[in-house]
Amino acid sequence: MRRIPIRRSTTHTQVDPDPEAEQRILDGLNDKQREAVTTTEGPVMIIAGPGSGKTRALTHRIAYLLAAGKAQPRDILALTFTNKAANEMQERVEALVGDDARGMWVGTFHSSFARLLRMEGDKIGYSEDFSIYDTADSKRLIRQQMKGRNLDTDVVKPRSVQRMISSAKNEMIDPQEYAELARGDQQEIVAEVYPAYERALKQANALDFDDLLLKPIELFEQHEDVLEKYQTRWQYVHIDEYQDTNQAQYVLARKLSARHKNLCVVGDDAQSIYAFRGADITNILNFDNDYPDATTIRLERNYRSTENIIRLADSIIEENDDQIEKSLWTDNAEGEYVALMEALSEKDEAQKIERRVRDLHLRDGMEYGDFAVLYRTNAQSRAIEEALRKENVPYRVIGGTSFYERKEIKDVLAYLKLLVNPNDTASLQRVINYPTRGIGDKTQARLQRYAQQHSLSLWQAVERVEEIETLGTRAERAVGKFRRLIARYASKAGTGSVPADELARDLIQDAGLLSELRKEHTRENLQRWENVQELISALAEYVESTEDATISTFLQEVALMTDQDEAEEGDDKVTLMTLHAAKGTEFPVVFVAGLEEGLFPLEQATQEKAELEEERRLFYVGVTRAEERLYLSWARSRYRYGEQTSNTRSRFLEEVDSDVVRTEAGGELEQQTDRFSAEEGPSADYDEMDPHYYRQDLSGDGGATGSSDGLRRIESTDGGGGRRVVYDEGHGEIVPGAQVEHQKFGRGKVQSLEGEGDKATAVVFFGSDVGNKKLKLKYANLRVIG
DNA sequence: CATTTATGCATTTTT
DNA sequence: TGCATAAATG
Secondary structure, three states: OOOOOOOOOOOOOOOOOOHHHHHHHHHOOOHHHHHHHHOOOOOEEEEEOOOOOHHHHHHHHHHHHHHOOOOOHHHEEEEEOOHHHHHHHHHHHHHHHOOOOOOOEEEEHHHHHHHHHHHHHHHHOOOOOOEEEOHHHHHHHHHHHHHHOOOOOOOOOHHHHHHHHHHHHHOOOOHHHHHHHOOHHHHHHHHHHHHHHHHHHHHOOEEEOOHHHHHHHHHHHHOHHHHHHHHHHOOEEEEOOHHHOOHHHHHHHHHHHOOOOOEEEEEOHHHOOOHHHOOOOHHHHOHHHHOOOOEEEEEOEOOOOOHHHHHHHHHHHOOOOOOOOOOOEOOOOOOOOEEEEEEOOHHHHHHHHHHHHHHHHHHOOOOHHHEEEEEOOHHHHHHHHHHHHHOOOOEEEOOOOOHHHOHHHHHHHHHHHHHHOOOOHHHHHHHOOOOOOOOOHHHHHHHHHHHHHOOOOHHHHHHOHHHOOOOOHHHHHHHHHHHHHHHHHHHHHHHOOOOHHHHHHHHHHHHOHHHHHHHOOOHHHHHHHHHHHHHHHHHHHHHHHOOOOOHHHHHHHHHOOOHHHHOOOOOOOEEEEEHHHHOOOOEEEEEEOOOEOEEOOEHHHHOOHHHHHHHHHHHHHHHOOEEEEEEEEEEOEEEEOOEEEEOOEOOHHHHOOHHHEEEOOOOEOOOOOOOOOOOOOOOHHHHHOOOOHHHHHHHOOOOOOOOOOOOOEEEEEOOOOOEEEEEOOEOEOOOOOOEEEEOOOEEEEEEEEEOOHHHOEEEEEOHHHHOEEEEEHHHHOOEEOO
16 A cells, blocks of 8 residues: 655644653653754754664754754754655654654655745745656646757757756756756757746646756845745754755755754765756865854764774765765674675576575574665666575665655546546646547647647646637547546546546546556556556545645645655565665665676766766665675676676775775775776767767678677686786787777777776877877777788 | 557656 | 657557
């Protein structure tokens, strides 16, 4: 059963001081934590390492405020990044002070400000039934805007336009400012799409994820009185995972805490892994400057992991330059060595993991639920899933395509959104001809054109089908039928005479969704049908258990749900997830898989120091999830993009404290410290190369290099374990003076050679136009022609 | 208009 | 590889 985990009770309870509870709350803490909990005046920053009980500090602090009579529930605002964190916080506070701690606002940034907009959004032109567009919806909208404007989708793809607009919003750059700043073809296109996209959202009464933070700022800036109301109300503002805040979140925190100045943030700069979505690590690094009278408390003692794991983690993070000084320590036992596993392929890696899991399960009696396998990209889960499935090891995958991203679920949600907010054009387009009802592309295009000409929303055009002359009778009747269907249910939804779940059930029945799913009796369809039923049950339960529940609030909450929030604990399964999803979790046994150059750290991230440091922090987050045992693994070859690639092990493995690591054979880890230190950052030539060079030579057709005369890399391992890469010399050698051909630069003459193995480079002179180029042999794929 | 077949494109990570 | 949109065909 899926729960929509929100508490939006409007009744405020009055809590009396409770000295006994206060004592109990403080008793469970060490001195440092107690200081963090009882420093309740003024800005406070709690810098807390992994496993130091920072969530504990935060929840105990809130409980303390209530028990000590310093605050009432309604005075408290607590913001997190995931629903799961918010739920845990609410539950733990209730466990400490009793379940009458209702009336607090505890929730994610996004859902809290969505709620605020529901209440106040009309002041800036949003009715409370607004739709929330996820990334896929935004992308779709952007694609349409681009097509409608004949913008070249080859120069920038809609998905990167979406990303660029999103980052602009994260930095609080509006369309006008963006247009002034735009440089280059891509940005100019974005500058044109951005305002159109904003208008389209507005017309659909829809907000994207970024808007949920930006619009409240707009609201506060345009309506002083609204800001004052909330500033006054929330005497205590708490923010978890502060290192993940972006510009907009920073501004909101500042504004809301400006009156009482009781802002308490908790975070760990070493665990900042969300820069790609606009998180600004300087928010936490500069907290002292932003709030000069702030108290800083450091929680450095780790309660989670063995000493060996902590030592490894420390040696990882030491490599980073930009960070707040802090040193982890623990009283825990030294524990086992960290194990390094080397595999031949991703299948082999998966099998090794699976064997290790079963071994520990059978011999040491560990539960399956004690294991987590972490990886860099979602695609890596497949091989591991297969290996576990083969041996009947129970597992669950967090993330990937979540429940709410499934097609059948999105279809049902789109119907519901349409009832509540008919102007939601994205939803309308999704369902207008699904299941097919004779409203094809042509008809839709005509509706669209009519809407545009009369500056109506698409739904308004549907409402006036009769007036559209370009439509034939058949199309007109089809559209009219659809209109009546939606209108009938919309009015039912409006009066609230029918329970929401019943309404939803009837609607999808009438719309033909269910019969569509039953048309073919495949396993997939059965699963889909069950998913739809589950969604409706979730709706029923939500309406049942939540005050002021409407279909609209359900839809808004659901839009902000992720699978991570669903991870029900308790059942005994191995957990598979990305390193990002792992933040905030802990497991007795952790595997970090795929420690290979190009995968972790990702190729793209190795060019910039800042990005490389973020990858390193991600590694740090991964290893610090482990309580007792930690396994690191890498595979010599791996399928990526449907092609076999061969890999070298991650540079991270060359950096870690090798004293605490043992290979499978039990030997010490031998490191090559100079492997990457020689050249930091990009070499210019490398940059200029086609990013898809490796695919070109593998496709083998039409290109300059057939597979037989291309330069092929052969790996050899010499006896001592050090790796060397030699180059096949079957078609001539790359030696100074040799004539070679390059895919892009054409013919040239080798001037000199440098380095060995993967690092081997050649300087090649390609004629006076191009000049000398320094190329990595590993990538350049030079063909020797004489 | 709907269905079938072809092409192409993606893999970072997520609220 | 495997999904999603585009072209081609009925």
